[in-house]
Amino acid sequence: MRQDALQPPVQKNQTIEIEIADLGNQGEGIGRYEDFTVFVEGALPGERVRVLMVKVKRRYGYAKLLKILQPSRERVAPLCQLAGRCGGCQLSHLSYGGQLRYKQNRIAQALERIGGLSVVVPPVLGMAEADRAYYRNKAQFPVRDGENGLTAGFFAPRSHRLIPVEGCQIQSRASHRLMPVILNFFRKKGIAAYDEGRHTGLVRHVLIREGYATGQVLVCVVINGTSLPHGREFVDLLRGEGVQSISVNRNRERTNVILGPETVTLWGNGYIEDRIGDLRFQISPVSFFQVNPIQTKVLYEIALEMAGLTGREIVWDAYCGIGSISLFLAQRAKRVYGVEIVPEAIADARRNAALNGMDNVEFYVGKAEDVIPEWHAKQGVRADVIVVDPPRAGCDRALLEAMVDMAPERIVYVSCDPGTLARDLGILCQELGAYRVERVQGVDMFPETVHVETVVMLSHKKPDSVINVKVEFGEGEGKVPLDNIAKRAAVYKPKERVTYKMIKEYIEAKYGFKVHTAYIAEVKRDLGLPMYDAPNAVEELKQSRKHLTAEKVEAIKDALKHFEII
Ligand SMILES: C[S@@+](CC[C@H](N)C(=O)[O-])C[C@H]1O[C@@H](n2cnc3c(N)ncnc32)[C@H](O)[C@@H]1O
Numbered sequence: 001m002r003q004d005a006l007q008p009p010v011q012k013n014q015t016i017e018i019e020i021a022d023l024g025n026q027g028e029g030i031g032r033y034e035d036f037t038v039f040v041e042g043a044l045p046g047e048r049v050r051v052l053m054v055k056v057k058r059r060y061g062y063a064k065l066l067k068i069l070q071p072s073r074e075r076v077a078p079l080c081q082l083a084g085r086c087g088g089c090q091l092s093h094l095s096y097g098g099q100l101r102y103k104q105n106r107i108a109q110a111l112e113r114i115g116g117l118s119v120v121v122p123p124v125l126g127m128a129e130a131d132r133a134y135y136r137n138k139a140q141f142p143v144r145d146g147e148n149g150l151t152a153g154f155f156a157p158r159s160h161r162l163i164p165v166e167g168c169q170i171q172s173r174a175s176h177r178l179m180p181v182i183l184n185f186f187r188k189k190g191i192a193a194y195d196e197g198r199h200t201g202l203v204r205h206v207l208i209r210e211g212y213a214t215g216q217v218l219v220c221v222v223i224n225g226t227s228l229p230h231g232r233e234f235v236d237l238l239r240g241e242g243v244q245s246i247s248v249n250r251n252r253e254r255t256n257v258i259l260g261p262e263t264v265t266l267w268g269n270g271y272i273e274d275r276i277g278d279l280r281f282q283i284s285p286v287s288f289f290q291v292n293p294i295q296t297k298v299l300y301e302i303a304l305e306m307a308g309l310t311g312r313e314i315v316w317d318a319y320c321g322i323g324s325i326s327l328f329l330a331q332r333a334k335r336v337y338g339v340e341i342v343p344e345a346i347a348d349a350r351r352n353a354a355l356n357g358m359d360n361v362e363f364y365v366g367k368a369e370d371v372i373p374e375w376h377a378k379q380g381v382r383a384d385v386i387v388v389d390p391p392r393a394g395c396d397r398a399l400l401e402a403m404v405d406m407a408p409e410r411i412v413y414v415s416c417d418p419g420t421l422a423r424d425l426g427i428l429c430q431e432l433g434a435y436r437v438e439r440v441q442g443v444d445m446f447p448e449t450v451h452v453e454t455v456v457m458l459s460h461k462k463p464d465s466v467i468n469v470k471v472e473f474g475e476g477e478g479k480v481p482l483d484n485i486a487k488r489a490a491v492y493k494p495k496e497r498v499t500y501k502m503i504k505e506y507i508e509a510k511y512g513f514k515v516h517t518a519y520i521a522e523v524k525r526d527l528g529l530p531m532y533d534a535p536n537a538v539e540e541l542k543q544s545r546k547h548l549t550a551e552k553v554e555a556i557k558d559a560l561k562h563f564e565i566i
Contacts, residue, residue, distance in 0.1 A: 009034045012056050017069065020047045023102055025419070027090030027450040029065075038063050041157070042084055044072040044094060058526060074098035079133070080169040080448075087157035089170065089448035096132070100124045100444060103452035107418045107442050115422035116430050117437055124442035124452060125298055132447050136291045137210050137274075139175035140258055141165065143186075143193045143203045150186050150193045152179055152206060160196060170448055174210040174217045178241060182206055182219070185237055189230050199224070199254050207249075207258075207285060211274035212293035218245040218272045220285035222259060224252055228266070235267040244268050247285055259286050263344070271348065276300060279327050280355050287345040288321040292445040299414065299443045299453055300328045303387060306412045306439060306457035309333045313384035316408075318368035318399060323349030323361065325387055325414070330361045333385075338363040339371045369396035376406050383408040394420025400427050404434040411435060411458040416445075421454055428458060436461050498563040506559045515556060519548050523556040527566060 010016055010033055018031035020043045029043030037060040043049045048070040051063035068075075078084070078092035091099045100123060108121040127135065141152035144162045153164040167176070186193075192201040205222040219238055221228055228234060228248050238246050245268035251260025263270075263286055271282040274289075276297050283289045290296040303325060307315065309332035317326040320338030322345050330336040330353075338361065340346050349363045364371050368388070375381045386408045388395055394417065403411060411428070415421035428435045435458040445453040500517045507515050560566045 008056050008058060008061065009036050010038075010053050010056060010061060012053055014053045015050060015066065016053065016063070017048065017050050020045050020049060020072075025106065025450065027094075027102075036061065040065050042093065043068070044075055044098075046072040046074070060525075081167060082154075082163060082165060085156060086154040086163040086165060086168075087159075088154050088168070090450045092169075092448045096126060096129070096447065099447065100126045102450075103442055103444060106450075106452060107421075107440065107454050110418035110422040111425065111437075111440070113422070114419060115426035117422070117425060119437050119440050121440050121442065124444050125295075126444045127292075127295060127447055131294050133169055134171065134173050134176075135294065135447060136170050137172055137212050137293050138289070138291050139171040139179075139208045141175075141179065141206050141208075143183075143206060145193045145195065145201075150183060150191075150203070152183055172208065172210040175208040178208055178217070178219065178238070178243070179206065181237065181241060182221075185230075185234060189233075191229060194224050202228075204251060205258050209272060209283065209285070209289070211272050211283075213275040214273050216244045216272035216274070217242065218247075218268075218283070218285060219243050220247045220249050220263065222249045222251050226250060227264075231266055239267065244272050245270060245285075249285060276324060277328070279324075279331075279352075281322055281324055281327075281352050282348055282355065283322055284344050284348055287342060287348050289324070290445065295443055295445045295453075296324075299445065299455065300325060302441050302443065302455045303412050303414055304328050304332065306410070306455060307333075307385045307387060308410060309385065314382060315385045315387065316372060316383045318372060318386065318388045318395075319390045320349060320363065321345050321389075323352050323363060325389060326361055326363070327352060327356055327358060329385075329387065330358050334360065336361045337375075337381075339366060339368045341365070341367055367396070369398040369402070373398060373402035373405075376402055382406060385410045385412065387412045387414065389414035390420075392417040392420060394424050397427070400424060400432070404428065404432050407434070407460055409460055413454075413456040413458065415454045415456070416451060418452065418454060421456065425456065425458070434461060435459065498565060503556070503559045503563065506562060507555045510558070511551075511555045513552070513555075515552050519552055520556050520559075522548060523553055524560070524565075527557075527560070 016033055018033050018038055020029035020031045022030040022045055024030050024039060029040040031038045040049060040051050040063045042065045047068055049065055050067040050069055052066055053061050053063050055062040074095045075093055076095050080089060080092055083089060083092040103124045104121055111117045111119050142162060143152045146162055146164060151162060151164050153162045156163050186203060191203060194201040194204040202223050202225050203221060204224055207220040209218040235246050246266045247270060248264050249259050250262045271284040273280060273282050307329060311332060313333045315329050315333045315336045317329060317336055317338040320326045320340045323338050326336045326338040338349055343365045346363045346365045353361045383406050386403050425437060429437060437456060438459050439457040441455050443453045500520055503520055504515060
């Protein structure tokens, strides 16, 4: 043990040799140097590596991989020439079997460490080798000015530096074919790429979506303006390339969010069609649709199986997108209600229900956490099964509480983030104690990357048996005093969950300044506190921001003390 526990045993720019023991949530190797944790991008468990320390904090640091002294048996040569540079495929140097084991382990660890749930997690369902190349049906390329003029690509890890992408192994074949054609057109017509710093220029992103079963292709250009110059010629060009739907999306905000609020169709119906199993789906540019069509079928079939439908059930599908899971469920349920925040997706969902001749589904636009509790409280609607498929941030607490109130027999939780999944299952199963986990299944929707989809089946906890106990309250022999009950209730009262919002509000009220979630997360991390309740912190830390001042650190620590977190 070091003499001065506050002094890290390494310094910035120092070269050290370490053994890698684990892989972090971003696919980075994790090793120890004395009792100091070192994160090394590109290193694998079982490897001995020489690294250069690039950032040193009190208890942990980040290092650059200089040399692999002893490679792991799981190390493979990445198929993609951009591996390690573009920030997209964090695991392309790990064998596919190794990737699946990493994902299985990630789910199990999150459930145990964050959710407090000890559950058997079976192997993740992977893809056949022949299907893995070019598996994505949607590409969203940022467009910026590069060394050779207007360029499309992907951002390097934790930056907005564009790495030109030619020959990406996971994007669709249609995007490989069309991007050079589209970029050439913009260059020839002198159409400017977007400049983030100055908020000038026109083309921000190009989105290309391809129907896996139909081969139909949609192109949507996201612009910092109202219209695309030479739009007619652009349409003619892409129609000549066999594109079915061409649109522009207007995004004039200074934001990292890709899509803006308005989409204008330049040509076609404004959507493409695809199929999953026997069902047909129309998909517009701004609607969510799962990106891996082969694995989507696997995922939905598992969700359907877990829902255990017999044809008599009322089902709610929260976060329903274009209604794809809803329609899968409606094939075997009495009635399905879908809720989704994006109006265009609900328009797609309604069209999709009609397209498939299904009249036992209804769709509502709104936040799941508003719509479902309101329908339950005001209209008294009930549910036999609730399916949730939230974005990475997981379910809103109000929705979790409403589900417990509605007490469906089963909840099927589809998740793309093991951390927030575990947090929400912890609330449903441990904190509110209303459900138990029956089955967990990971599905590899995102080969080569750290991401994994998980489906969980929860069943309602029912008492095993009932005994009748006669109790008299009040003073006197054989009676239970009322004040004792109040005291016991105070002892067992669950602690209020402290949210980042509460910490921010406390600091603003007491110190008069705002602090970013990422700052709170950084201080928590420095203090060695768990980070699971800051699902967006990692993303937020990627954005450029000012230095975290000592004043803010003290204010955050004060708030953490106030809420008894430290
Ligand atoms: C992971 S997608 C799932 C979509 C769909 N279940 C599927 O498999 O295609 C999450 C969806 O939730 C929607 N969404 C995000 N926040 C929401 C909220 N608070 N209430 C309802 N829907 C929301 C998004 O627009 C997106 O369509």
